[in-house]
Amino acid sequence: MSCCGPGANYDEVDEVSRLVAGKLAAFLATLRDNGFAVGLQEGQDAASLMVAGYAARAALLRSAFKHLFSARKSDWDAFDGIFDAFWLGKRLRSRSITVGSAKAANNPSLKSLPNHAAELRPGSESAMDQVPSGDDGPEDRSGEGRMEGASRADNIAEVDFRKFTDPAQIEEAHAAAARLAKVMRTRLTRRDLARRRGYRLDLRRTIHGNISHGGVPITLVKRQRKQKPLRLVMLLDASGSMSMYTSVFLRFIHGVLDQFRQAEAFLFHTRLAHVSDAMKEKDAGRALDRLSILAQGAGGGTKIGESLQTFNRWHAARVIHSRTCVMIVSDGYETGDAALLGREMAALGRRCRRIVWLNPMMAWQGYAPEAAGIKAALPHVDLYAPANTLQSLTALEPYLARL
Amino acid sequence: MEAVVQDRNEIAERLAAAGYIADGELATAISLMQMLKRPLLLEGEAGVGKTEVAKALAAVHSTELIRLQCYEGLDQSAALYEWNYQRQLLAIQAHRGEAAEGIEDQIFSEKYLLERPLLAAIRRTKPPVLLIDEIDRADDEFEAFLLELLSDFQVSIPELGTIKAVTIPHVVLTSNGTRELSDALRRRCLYHYVDYPDADREARIIMARIAGAGASLSLQIARMVEAIRKEELRKVPGVAETLDWAAALVGIDVRDLHDAPETVHETLMCLLKTHEDKSRVTREVTERLLGKVA
Numbered sequence: 001m002s003c004c005g006p007g008a009n010y011d012e013v014d015e016v017s018r019l020v021a022g023k024l025a026a027f028l029a030t031l032r033d034n035g036f037a038v039g040l041q042e043g044q045d046a047a048s049l050m051v052a053g054y055a056a057r058a059a060l061l062r063s064a065f066k067h068l069f070s071a072r073k074s075d076w077d078a079f080d081g082i083f084d085a086f087w088l089g090k091r092l093r094s095r096s097i098t099v100g101s102a103k104a105a106n107n108p109s110l111k112s113l114p115n116h117a118a119e120l121r122p123g124s125e126s127a128m129d130q131v132p133s134g135d136d137g138p139e140d141r142s143g144e145g146r147m148e149g150a151s152r153a154d155n156i157a158e159v160d161f162r163k164f165t166d167p168a169q170i171e172e173a174h175a176a177a178a179r180l181a182k183v184m185r186t187r188l189t190r191r192d193l194a195r196r197r198g199y200r201l202d203l204r205r206t207i208h209g210n211i212s213h214g215g216v217p218i219t220l221v222k223r224q225r226k227q228k229p230l231r232l233v234m235l236l237d238a239s240g241s242m243s244m245y246t247s248v249f250l251r252f253i254h255g256v257l258d259q260f261r262q263a264e265a266f267l268f269h270t271r272l273a274h275v276s277d278a279m280k281e282k283d284a285g286r287a288l289d290r291l292s293i294l295a296q297g298a299g300g301g302t303k304i305g306e307s308l309q310t311f312n313r314w315h316a317a318r319v320i321h322s323r324t325c326v327m328i329v330s331d332g333y334e335t336g337d338a339a340l341l342g343r344e345m346a347a348l349g350r351r352c353r354r355i356v357w358l359n360p361m362m363a364w365q366g367y368a369p370e371a372a373g374i375k376a377a378l379p380h381v382d383l384y385a386p387a388n389t390l391q392s393l394t395a396l397e398p399y400l401a402r403l
Numbered sequence: 404m405e406a407v408v409q410d411r412n413e414i415a416e417r418l419a420a421a422g423y424i425a426d427g428e429l430a431t432a433i434s435l436m437q438m439l440k441r442p443l444l445l446e447g448e449a450g451v452g453k454t455e456v457a458k459a460l461a462a463v464h465s466t467e468l469i470r471l472q473c474y475e476g477l478d479q480s481a482a483l484y485e486w487n488y489q490r491q492l493l494a495i496q497a498h499r500g501e502a503a504e505g506i507e508d509q510i511f512s513e514k515y516l517l518e519r520p521l522l523a524a525i526r527r528t529k530p531p532v533l534l535i536d537e538i539d540r541a542d543d544e545f546e547a548f549l550l551e552l553l554s555d556f557q558v559s560i561p562e563l564g565t566i567k568a569v570t571i572p573h574v575v576l577t578s579n580g581t582r583e584l585s586d587a588l589r590r591r592c593l594y595h596y597v598d599y600p601d602a603d604r605e606a607r608i609i610m611a612r613i614a615g616a617g618a619s620l621s622l623q624i625a626r627m628v629e630a631i632r633k634e635e636l637r638k639v640p641g642v643a644e645t646l647d648w649a650a651a652l653v654g655i656d657v658r659d660l661h662d663a664p665e666t667v668h669e670t671l672m673c674l675l676k677t678h679e680d681k682s683r684v685t686r687e688v689t690e691r692l693l694g695k696v697a
Contacts, residue, residue, distance in 0.1 A: 037586050037589065037590050039590055045441075048438075052438065060407065060431070063431040066428070067428070067431060067435055067593045067594055067595055068435065070594040070596075071589035071590060071592075072446070072589065073580075076596040204488065207488045207489070208488050211488065211491060214495060215492040215496070317581050318539075318580045318581065318583050321581075
């Protein structure tokens with residue numbers, strides 16, 4: 001790009017600068033697609049950097065842009081790859097989105113999971129969590145008119161998530177999960193407010209406030225300890241063995257993130273993905289679509305231990321404070337190192353207030369925590385609960401309120 | 404382009420002269436800071452030398468370093484300005500009986516204003532380096548307030564009027580990542596992730612800081628620390644710990660780590676700061692790690 005020298009005539013300069021501007025705009029779009037927060041000001045600064053001479057050498061430009069556009073560690077790590085792919089045409093090793101490459105066909109949407117799951121495993125096994133109707137066959141579960149005088153919502157509350165097959169029913173369960181999240185938030189915050197009470201005298205402020213009285217302390221200023229709102233950090237197992245539960249929990253998490261001011265969500269299978277930003281999308285369907293890109297596993301299996309290690313190393317300090325409850329939703333089938341899982345659970349336990357482990361399989365008949373993973377993790381868990389029905393999710397709320 | 408490269412090299416040289424051994428990218432960040440007039444946000448593990456960058460920057464510009472240490476509950480009166488209430492009260496008592504207006508003019512004058520770091524930074528005639536340390540420890544509300552100050556560089560004090568910045572300070576923010584910073588603040592800043600230095604750079608840091616540390620010993624120490632960082636530890640030693648350890652070894656007069664494995668193991672307390680880590684790095688582990696250090 002050194003062609004903008006004094007020798008070039010104006011038309012050429014115009015042409016070149018238009019090309020460069022177009023290319024730069026496309027690069028900014030690529031960065032935005034990859035989750036970078038890039039605004040207009042950054043674009044202008046980038047252009048001025050290129051004019052100032054940074055464009056002369058790729059390494060120089062990369063380093064300058066990296067500082068300008070990155071806003072966090074994950075950006076910092078991903079930037080070089082995206083830059084090389086875009087400007088130098090190198091192939092990306094990790095999965096990033098470049099313009100036009102996100103084909104819907106290659107990214108199966110998470111929204112299709114429930115149907116998918118139904119094909120994999122026709123709901124048949126246990127009779128633990130069914131509507132008390134005496135009728136066990138999932139096929140003729142019409143849902144309506146079966147329980148006289150009871151609302152349909154009650155009916156749904158006790159049905160195992162994996163037994164939903166009808167799309168309308170699934171939608172209803174999802175909506176109920178979102179509603180539940182909302183109710184939880186309202187109750188929890190109200191309790192929080194009632195607890196506030198000032199207890200210490202702020203002398204400096206008192207003197208300040210009473211200058212108008214000539215310094216006689218008539219009105220006292222008190223100090224309140226700021227009550228930290230409860231923060232929920234959710235880690236959801238999105239591996240194959242959990243597939244029939246993933247979608248409904250995603251909806252629940254979406255509701256929680258929408259309602260709680262302080263909540264963070266992570267997905268894991270063989271690696272950990274921070275999904276709070278993707279879940280901030282107001283529309284649940286679109287949010288799930290954005291997730292489907294993140295949620296694809298690199299292969300089979302669940303590496304809970306490794307995912308927790310990543311969490312402890314890179315995210316825990318940031319997202320966990322003294323009033324944090326970490327909620328892990330997983331069946332505990334660890335395909336990695338179970339000892340590592342135990343160690344990382346211990347490290348996590350030192351950091352946060354409570355660890356809740358929700359295991360949808362727990363309510364299955366004959367289920368016992370025999371898998372090496374869950375065995376290693378259980379000693380560090382404060383609450384181990386089933387979570388296969390809406391009712392069991394509701395039962396969590398009083399527990400969370402006590403934190 | 405030549406000017407840009409020259410600018411970068413010059414900054415790297417001046418940083419080195421100030422005793423800070425920087426990687427190439429940091430020099431770019433600092434030259435960008437000047438060019439775009441944006442604050443620099445440094446993130447990284449505790450102990451990688453984030454605060455040192457600001458100190459070195461102050462030395463490079465040969466200017467004053469003004470530091471604001473953030474903590475939970477930090478508010479405007481501790482960060483920006485405050486009236487000296489006690490003196491104001493005394494003045495009111497002393498001038499009792501005089502016209503109220505006269506007293507008011509007097510007690511709300513510069514004389515009774517307590518300058519806190521942020522106000523101090525924008526009122527210096529020579530642009531200082533303003534270090535806002537551990538911004539993640541301050542509350543969200545303070546962060547929003549800071550954002551406003553960093554974009555306008557002016558402060559309004561109701562009793563005195565608006566104070567505009569005399570000069571724009573070089574602002575460096577550091578964060579340990581104990582809390583997620585707002586996107587708005589992140590976007591305003593240039594970002595630089597400070598990582599642990601590689602062995603060569605750490606060796607040069609040791610040589611620059613510890614008098615009497617030879618080239619070969621420094622490199623050995625740096626390689627040893629690099630190996631220890633790869634062990635699974637609860638608290639990974641930072642550069643400051645490395646320097647402590649190097650100073651200890653030089654003080655005991657160790658010339659070569661392989662000559663004194665006992666001393667090496669016993670002085671590891673400079674690096675390992677928890678009981679768990681201490682018990683994990685046993686004598687055998689020390690010897691294994693020493694074996695890796697050529």
